[in-house]
Amino acid sequence: MVTRRSLLKCTGGAAAAGITAGGIALISRNGGDGGIDDDGKTFESIDIDYGASADPTEIYRVWTGYPRRFSFVEDEAYTGETALRCTIPVNASDGSNAMFWFPDEGYEQPREVAQRSMIRLSENWTMADGDICRFWSAGLNTAAGTHGSGGRGKPSGNDGWSTMLAVTDRGTDGDDLYNLGAYTYHMDQQGASGEFELIDAPIPAGKWFRLETYVRMNTVTDGTAERDGVVRCWVNGNLVYERTDFRWTTTEAQAIEYAGPLVRYGGSETAPTDLAVYYDDHELRGNDAADGSARYRGPFVEEPANMDEYEGRLTIVTDADTETTYRLYIGGYIVHTQWDNVDGREASPNDAVEISLADNTQNGSVTVDAEAGPDTADGYLFDGELVAVDADPGLAELWLSGDRVDPAEYPSTPSE
Template sequence: MTTNTTDAENRAAEDATERESNEKTTGAGMTRRRTLQLGTLVGAGSVLGVAGIGADAAAASCDRPDSVVHLDYDDYDSWEEIYRVSNGDRDNMTIVSDPTASGESALQLRVNENQHWGVSTHYDFEGGLFELTGRVSFALNTNWTMGGRNAPSNCRLWNCAIALGEGSAGGGDPDGTNGWSNRMYVTDRGADPNGPFHLLSNTYHMGNGDGTGDHTYLIDGEEYAQGSPEIEPGVWYDFEYYVCVNTVTDGEANADGIVRYWLDDELIFERENFKFTEDYDDNIIDTNGPVGHYGGRYTAPQNLYAYYDDHSMALNGEFEFDSC
């Protein structure tokens, strides 16, 4: 692959500098003019989700998922036709012709030397979702490095599921009504600063009130980790994520929210006891998408580049599921 070459100690680093905007309409217009949805063209605006029904009812339906969306970057003149921006510099993202995982185009996301933010982007779901399954191919540039400090370093690569609000990111305290999130990071914890690297799942959820999110390093021996995958710079990986909100009984959240990750079809993370929400109207899954954010109180040691291709989403369901 040819690429552009131009725990406790980390939790303090996830500070307010990475707070997500809770505005749902900032950034470029979301035309989605060539997004395929089960073979039909999706019109302007965000994809319609399912709102106003309980999670149990949604899970019991035979019509799952509601729809499948595949974003073929070959079909877009600008990535801003697909995603909006909440943080960072939109100039840090571009469509490139090399490298790609498939087709003729991929996204390149840059985090500049001595900076935190690349850019945080969002594909929004109008009305919200109870379940989201996503797939994306990603790669790190060939000379990606995370050296320069004694403690481990983290860089966020993907917003897996966010309910927008002040509880969803740096310094936030999710209370069941004010946002929550799950994000995937690359980390040099337990790794050489020049790789191969490991992955990290970070979740803001009810009961995690220290304002930093709940970290699970995907390393053998860590609770909920299902292995210790290694991420080599310059290699494409297929990442799949599944997030399902918890059920609610008499206005109280049940501890049954789910997050799962797969890497190249191997289950690498599974946790099924999250409390995300007590509000099905305004605090379910609003958005997901590519992001680059390095550290919090430490910055990128050099220009870093991440690449993304073939972003697909199953809305309110999974790509494959058993018949009723």
């Protein structure tokens, strides 16, 4: 059986899931050294065929927002018969993310990534004055932390980063034309949200355009981030944006985890009507794997994308006014995980959680001991069953695999 994790390492398996490992020398062929060099460890070029897959989740990690807003559609393709579509309903902000996740395909995080895709805004695309809509991730990292999105503050160099592209009505006078914008979370941004830069590259509604992006991580010297991170963007073969002074990381362990389609309308703004973004002919290539050996995740920490490998999900939410100490008893196995939701709530593995194996605990249960601040959330994946819950004070919310349950239904200790 070919799994997604081994997909690109097995001859013939990739094509069955709509991903073809090829021998393209460059993704971006314009703009001098914009393409990937052959130095270092170069990953195979990846051509994605939407028509060979039944669902976007077979190719991308689709998460946050409303994942079902990404779907394959016929009669809308640039080539072939199938395109990828993300819808944004009227008065809504969230589309979703459908990005290629390098670690899930058996790769370490590359330090440089080139991409190419055909993209089209829906024919009825319209935006209110000043609105922006992100539609593409040239590079993103969440494994290191959450400071690459959501207005969570300036990245410090070891807690996430991102560089995205958006469309906006700013700087355009013609009907059905929208400029590009670069939206980047980096160590030198001025505010809590990423830096937005207007790009003079008008994009027409209802027409396909070829987007090419290239990202190279900044170098690190003795734990200090050098100002040499690179982002380039081409539209229909023309270089429209270039910066070579970004600082994203102070550690070699943090590189490019995700790349590809990402849709979010506005910050607080909402879509004025039902909108859609279409994608086709997505190609990627990565190079220069990051030092994964330096990336410590702890013995009981799991990536959220591996959720389906566990029998259940568990979410703890504490009271808004006081710190909480709690203990969970699991008849089976449990790991800490990371997620965030559309309400702005986050759960991240942290040092205040200690998981003990069954042979060191009473009655054969695995225990989770934790201290949590007011109005915080902890997330877990587990096999087996939740046996007992002991919390001081009581928990504000307890969720099991998406269903809210009453913590009082569980004893404070396992029965003898």
